Amino acid sequence: MMTKQxxxxxxxxxxxxxxxxxxxxxxxxxxxxxxxxxxxxxxxxVSTTSSETVILYLQQLKNDDYASSSVSRMISCLRHFYQYLxxxxxxxxxxMLSVKLPKKKKILPKALSIEEIDxxxxxxxxxxxxxxxxxxxxxxxxxxxLRVTELVELRLSDIHLxxxxxxxxxxxxxxxxxxxxxxxxxxxxxxxxxxxxxxxxETIEDTxxxxxxxxxxxxxxxxxxxxKKMVKxxxxxxxxxxxxxxxxxxxxxxxxxxxxxxVQELLGHSNxxxxxxxxxxxxxxxxxxxNQTHPRxxx
Numbered sequence: 001m002m003t004k005q006x007x008x009x010x011x012x013x014x015x016x017x018x019x020x021x022x023x024x025x026x027x028x029x030x031x032x033x034x035x036x037x038x039x040x041x042x043x044x045x046v047s048t049t050s051s052e053t054v055i056l057y058l059q060q061l062k063n064d065d066y067a068s069s070s071v072s073r074m075i076s077c078l079r080h081f082y083q084y085l086x087x088x089x090x091x092x093x094x095x096m097l098s099v100k101l102p103k104k105k106k107i108l109p110k111a112l113s114i115e116e117i118d119x120x121x122x123x124x125x126x127x128x129x130x131x132x133x134x135x136x137x138x139x140x141x142x143x144x145x146l147r148v149t150e151l152v153e154l155r156l157s158d159i160h161l162x163x164x165x166x167x168x169x170x171x172x173x174x175x176x177x178x179x180x181x182x183x184x185x186x187x188x189x190x191x192x193x194x195x196x197x198x199x200x201x202e203t204i205e206d207t208x209x210x211x212x213x214x215x216x217x218x219x220x221x222x223x224x225x226x227x228k229k230m231v232k233x234x235x236x237x238x239x240x241x242x243x244x245x246x247x248x249x250x251x252x253x254x255x256x257x258x259x260x261x262x263v264q265e266l267l268g269h270s271n272x273x274x275x276x277x278x279x280x281x282x283x284x285x286x287x288x289x290x291n292q293t294h295p296r297x298x299x
Contacts, residue, residue, distance in 0.1 A: 006046075007028050007031060007032065010027075010028075010031070010080075010081060010084050011024045011025075011027070011028050013084055014027060014080060018172060018173060020149070020171065022149065026073065026077075027076075027077040027080065027081075030073065030074050030077040031077060031078075031081060034057060034074070034077075034078065037057050037060070038053070038057075041053065041056075046085070047085065047090055047091045049095055050095050051095040051096075051097070051098045051099060053095070054078060054095050054096065054099055055099060058071060058074065058075065058099070061074060075096075075099060078096055078099075079096045079099075082094045082095060082096045083096075110238070110239075110244055110247060111244065111247045111248040111250075111251040111252070112236070112238065112240065112244060112245075112248045114252060116236055116238070117142060117245075117248055117252075119234050119235070119236065120138065120230060120231060120234045120236060120240075121135070121138060121139060121142065123230075123233060123234040123235075124230070124233055124234075126195075128195075129194070129195035129196075129198040129199055130195075130199075130213070132187075132190060132191050132194065132195040133191055133195050133196070133199065133210060133211070134226045134230065135187060136184075136187045136188055136190070136191040136195075136210075137151060137210055137218075137223060137226070138227065138230065138245065139183060139184040139187045139188070140166075140180070140184050140187075140188060141242060141245040141246065141249075142184070142245045142248060142249055143180050143181050143183065143184030143249070144166060144178045144179075144180055144184070144249070144266075145178070145245075145246045145249035145250055145266055145267050146168060146178070146246070147170065147242075147243070147246060147268075148220050148223050148224070148242035148243070149220060150168045150169070150170055150268075151210070151223065151242070152208070152210060152217060152218045152219060152220055152222075152223060153168070153169070153208070153217075154166065154168065154208065154209040154210065155207045155208060155209065156192075156207050156208075156209060157207070158209070159188065159192070159209060161180070161185050161188065161189055164179055164180055164181075164185065165177050165178065165179055165180060166178055166180050168268075170268035171268065171270070172270065174268060174270070176265065176266075176268050178266055179266075192209075196209075196211060199211040199212070199213070199215060200215050201214065201215030204216060220242075223242055224241065224242060227240060227241070227242060227245075228240075246267070247278075249266075250263055250266075250267060250275070250278045251278055253266075254278050254279065260272065260275055260276065260279065263275055263278065
């Protein structure tokens, strides 16, 4: 009872629960690895697994130097999976009941400085439709703190430049309205007016804001590639991902005095503890500035 059909049925149940497609795909990959482990232990029926088997597998992951975040995700995946089997009456005892999550290392998100952001966004002027689109995507991400998935899913009906807002649907299918500043509004208007019509195809009707060369929705991977290229062209040596722009957005507005609750709303965090991690960054930054500027900060 470890078939492709079982994986697909489990994946569908997660989508019904409201988990994102990316999370479901990650869980399906994790579960496939777990099935391989069970087969290596001579187990062909997942309903016969015990807590000891699960713990043995998690211990193997640790021995293979898996990050604690990866082990935590695997535990989360297995919890969902065995609960699904329990709900479907395929098992009578849930082996995950005695398995605890490992403590996660608190990793502070990396943010670019304001100077680095300016260098990235202003280093090269757009010369054609694709380069105007690329600059606009980065401007919008930094101006709004959108996740990369939220960016590529933006529809034309989500843009309200006349009132200075865009709307998006984030994790948990929660809709939020986000202000967009003058600079990003200018570039978004330029893109929609001059570049997007050149990227449209007569045979394809696609209402997504950002289109690729085929006239269809831009992909997350496509955004990563463009950002990597633009970072290199700007001469920035830091590792920069789309999430770095989101982190930079949050860090910079907090440094300028934004209320933590407001930042939570802008980022779409359901729990303020997720947003509070940024206070550690701004705290370190304040300490750094203090040490550099106060005449008696150091002996």
